Amino acid sequence: MSETSSAPSFIRLFGRYLRDQGLPVTQQRESVAEVIFTSTAHLSVDEIEERLRERGDRIGKATIYRTMDLLVKSRLVEEHDFGEGFKRYEHRLSQQPIHEHLICLECGSVTEFESPEIHRVERRIREEYGFKPARHRVEIYGLCKSCHEAGAVLPEDGLFCPIETV
Amino acid sequence: MSETSSAPSFIRLFGRYLRDQGLPVTQQRESVAEVIFTSTAHLSVDEIEERLRERGDRIGKATIYRTMDLLVKSRLVEEHDFGEGFKRYEHRLSQQPIHEHLICLECGSVTEFESPEIHRVERRIREEYGFKPARHRVEIYGLCKSCHEAGAVLPEDGLFCPIETV
DNA sequence: CTCAGTGCAAACCGTTTGCAGAACG
DNA sequence: CGTTCTGCAAACGGTTTGCACTGAG
DSSP states (O other), X not given: OOOOTTHHHHHHHHHHHHHHTTOOOOHHHHHHHHHHXXXXXXXXXXXXXXXXXXXXXXXXXXXXXXXXXXXXHTTSEEEEOOSXXXXXXXXXXXXXXXXXXXXXXXXXOEEEEOOTHHHHHHHHHHHHHOOEEXXXXXXXXXXXXXXXXXXXXXXTTSOOOOOOOO | OOOOTTHHHHHHHHHHHHXXXXXXXXXXXXXXXXXXXXXXXXXXXXXXXXXHHHHTOOOOHXXXXXXXXXXXXXXXXXXXXXXXXXXXXXXXXXXSSOOEEEEETTTOOEEEEOOTHHHHHHHHHHHHHOOEEEEEEXXXXXXXXXXXXXXXXXXXXXXXXXXXXX
């Protein structure tokens, strides 16, 4: 995916956040922040580690995990769990009101989209159930355009069972 | 949560599914199926194990996991990952068109609700992005009525960082 | 009687933690 | 210089797997 022009200022914001918290701004933390803020992808820790290695940084996984915690706490980065068995991280720079995700079951790519409808749903939920919404997650799984055009089909999970109440 | 009157027929359907696949209908598989089909809750494997123990069945975790795979393949049970670090399972008996979930961040309770809006969203996604939706996940996290009324508040995650492009 | 299932324990895998040595401020 | 961080390796917790034994058909 592409680069982010205002990444430097976000990296600076993270530095300020650390200083405000009385935490050291280390080389490792800056490197991890650079990787996240210069990508618009939804990166896993393994992918972050790989990109760090490509840049010549050799940073232990534990440090990456610890830095991700800080980035999430700083609110500059969002954590996602798309049910793949590991987490993904996305900086909040590009995604102003665009919070929802399309996940391709073939290639794993993640596309963001906006869903104004969800706010109406949340209002309804508050009225009908007395439930107070704090955050939500709207994810649509399927085939992205290019995989679909490439002829990919969904596994359909094979087996199934006729639902009929005998 | 409550009982399900048509659980017996669902258990029978699972037995038929197994036979159709040429798989043995064992006592353990029947016990596990009984536990899920007689509950409307979203159960974790640990909770299933505990309920089995309460009934006097002592079934190994490995067997429970293996049976859950079969139940999911049979399409009689749905797997959920609410980001708790483990999976939850829900039978498909009660939830006809009701697929979405409200998850209480205080007590962990899960309430189902229906969201017709999502179908409109999926249609739009197909048209705008060429993305072919297969399934979706709409989850709203917040405080359920009783926790809210009991005065619970959301942690607000403490720290944050002013988002301003310097 | 045969083939798949079960239970146990070990393996797995993403993530977390403890600790000695290295850096930040 | 004290305090926090880093890297390594070991620990963790949910899930999966290998294997000898049991049980369904």
